[in-house]
Amino acid sequence: MSTHKLNQNPVTWVPTVYFAMGLPFVVLNMVAVLMYKGMGVSDARIAFWTSLIMLPWTLKPFWSPFLEMFKTKKYFVVLTQIITGVVFGLVALSLHLPNFFCYSIALLAVIAFSGATHDVATDGVYMSALSKANQAKYIGWQGAFYNLAKIVATGGLVYFAGFLIGRVGEANAWMIIMASCGAIMLLLGIYHIRMLPSGGAAVVEVKSFRDTMRALWEVTCSFFAKKYIAWYIAFIILYRFAEGYVMKIVPLFLKASVADGGLGLTEKEIGIYYGSFGAAAFVLGSFLAGYFIAGRGLKKTLFTLCCIFNIPFAVYPLLAIYQPDSMLLIGSAIAFEYFGYGFGFVGLTLFMMQQVAPGKHQMAHYAFASGIMNLGVMIPGMMSGYLSDWLGYRDFFIYVLIATIPAFIITWLIPFTYKDK
Template sequence: PWVIKPLWSPFVDLLRTKRFWIIVMQLAIGGSLACVALTLPANNFVRYTLAMFWIMAFSSATHDIAADGFYMLGLSTPEQAAFVGVRTVFYRVATIASKGGLVILAGTLHQRGYPVASAWSVTFVVVGAFFLALCLYHFFILPRPEADRSAPLDKGRGVVSEYFRIITLFFRQKDILIIICFFLFYRFAEAQLVKMVAPFLLDAREKGGLGLSTAEVGWIYGTVGVVALMLGGLLGGYVIYRNGLKFWLWPMVIVMHLPDLAFVYLSHAQPENLWIIGAAVAFEQFGYGFGFTAYTMFMIMVSRGEYKTVFYAIGTGIMALGMMLPAMSSGWIQEKLGYIHFYYWILLTTIPSFIVTALVKIDPEYGKKASG
């Protein structure tokens, strides 16, 4: 749903406030999680859980639209720059909690005698209760920005015609082809590299990999790498807040791609020292987090205007497409080239990123805190 969420994003702008959508979608996600917990012990649980997961995914994508819009409406541009790294941190914390914490909880319950279905039911109950508590908390605590209101309908237009008008407004922006190319190609190399990091670390040495255990990969990539990524994002947000996006755009694109050389080294040397491997992964992830900040701020920049929520949703949809398509082919390319030549290929595919960076136009003051 995250790739196609721009299709219904205008309705989030046209119908009710972003605050309303955030709270309702959290309620829907919490309810869906609770329903999954109830259906897991059933005989035909697959059908019901798939339906609940579909509702959950749709609700999550809609929540994403509303939360991004609320972020832009509730904060000034310099504040958006300052906190963009914080957003990345909490996204990564949520990823670790969902992919690691929930599995650990379910596994612990199973070890203590719970059947597998019951262990996961309890886990989903806990997560569902957490989301419902968040919904209640945000109902009372979430601010009510004056700018957070339904987008006005043009006189004489219905919701459907207004829907198509808003969508077309995004694609009628000045330099829209350059903007779309930036969305698609800024992370063209990273989309391929990130997809193959875990296989490279896990694959046997005779296959060109580093032959690490699952636990070692979890520690290096899932812990050290994530911490480095978050630190890069935090630093990126801070420096844009200090000097603006234009000032830091080129340093960020360079810092994002320069660490790709670390994987060229790893593929050649195949070191066994975990500190060396961890340092190389941390170097690459820090650069990625730092450089991705510029990408996020550029999306916010081109989403200015009356329909910023819709525009940002379209941008993130194109962004998801720009990650998905290169990643789909990365495994096939690696199999054909081998790891050493694959990482040389990654260096070659950084060129489109530098080209689109040279083409975009950015106000020198954008993202910078007000002087004085």
């Protein structure tokens, strides 16, 4: 049976496929941080290794061209969703082993490779199946559901972990959470077998390894030959640079005791804050941003989006200085930051899609851009644990505010290659 009719409406697949893109990334980046903290691993070790295993999201440009040469983009989306689901199940089983940290980190690295490959193919489907007008129209849906995975993971799953810990113990609780992630990914893979557009056939016919390497070289050279590419690389790295520091340390700060400079929250409390205050603010920000950009154009709105993305990080030094125990104050701070995150993030995504990626190899070139973006998050993430140990949470978050300044400068100056309609 043809799925053409089913795939005409992007609402049937854009939300689910971008949720599937976001879940592994967020579990590796944030949920695993809380899991290891609860299981007695040090802050510096957690921040370093959970950042390092994100490397595939930086290196994915170097295998993304191969995904344009074989099968369809849909094939790779479904395959990686199923692989990710199975490996999450193996992570769950590893948590009772004596050297659980080594085994589970290695398995999470496999998920990172699968997840990064999934991202390349998913963005390829999005750009191939939708017109430029629809790309802008659904960018809010894309951003909202990608980051809704963040809310489900850091809100719902973390809350559920807190609920389980008091009943079945730390290791068993997190084993159930990892198994749940695996089940979600497997169900999404089955759903997308039917509902996802193909995203087009292979761009290039390759008959030998030499042809493949020649095509890879051509794709790589054409990316770095793009107009203003040096500007674009600097912009992509710096836009989220401060977030790279914040991403790993905020969950550790929320969970750390008041005596150690944190807020002393439990997993259940962290889950409530992210899953209620954060969720509502984030979804609202993402949807509003899509229509805000569509109404005014990206060029006129990009600096505003950068400000809305970066300025809310100011809530964390305030929380670290005053260490409030008020649910309303902490929830409002998290909501403010998440609204800004949801609103500002879509600007960077759309810039990469419409100013960096266009051309014959748009899927591979978007992968180059998003890989560079991940490098801008990964590098500060790897340093963040050592810096926060050295500076303390309060001074660390003040340093984060200083780290936002380059983003404002580069966004104000960034040139556009393509006309912004």
